[in-house]
Amino acid sequence: MVSTPNPSTDVSQLFLNTSLDSCAYKYEEFVIPNTVPYCNWTWDTILCWPPAPAGSVIRQRCPPGHGIDTSKFAERRCSAEGRWEGRGKDASPNMLGWTNYTPCYSPEVIQLFRKLYAGGSNGEADVSGDKCFFSLLYQEFNCIYFVCTLI
Structure with a gap:
């Protein structure tokens, strides 16, 4: 239901x-x-x-x-x-x-989260060691303002 x-x-x-x-x-x-x-x-x-x-x-x-x-x-x-x-x-x-x-989330924000989770190359975000931090960031909706400033 x-x-x-x-x-x-x-x-x-x-x-x-x-x-x-x-x-x-x-x-x-x-x-x-x-x-x-x-x-x-x-x-x-x-x-x-x-x-x-x-x-x-x-x-x-x-x-x-x-x-x-x-x-x-x-x-x-x-x-x-x-x-x-x-x-x-x-x-x-x-x-x-x-x-x-x-x-x-907009497609742009989803794409940013995917980069953060996957780790990047050639200057993209590499957060493989900090996945716990970004997992928390992902769950906290209020942090979306911070993430959007990175776009």
Whole structure:
């Protein structure tokens, strides 16, 4: 099951859900049904994600930013057990989970990340020894501004 918020409220949601406190406030009265497991609401430091039934995928429009395509969607997956899924197929579910912002990046940013991960030659980026650092950079959406300045 894939759930996408109403497009008419996307812009207002971006401005209303800009902190952990506003996310908590939005869902403070939400009662999780006892009939099926649910993933709880979560704040991933970028977007506020609503509670989701087990086995579902929820999507939200990508937030604005340099190198970001706001016509695309970020997504989170709620496991069959009612826990947010981690990154990758083999990652175990956990309470915080992982948000897939990869579809949000422009082709130029994706190309830059590929260079950073693969290591370059002839003056291209070679970060083979620093993959952990760039893995963290890749996951932190807020760092996209730094990466875009390198383009």
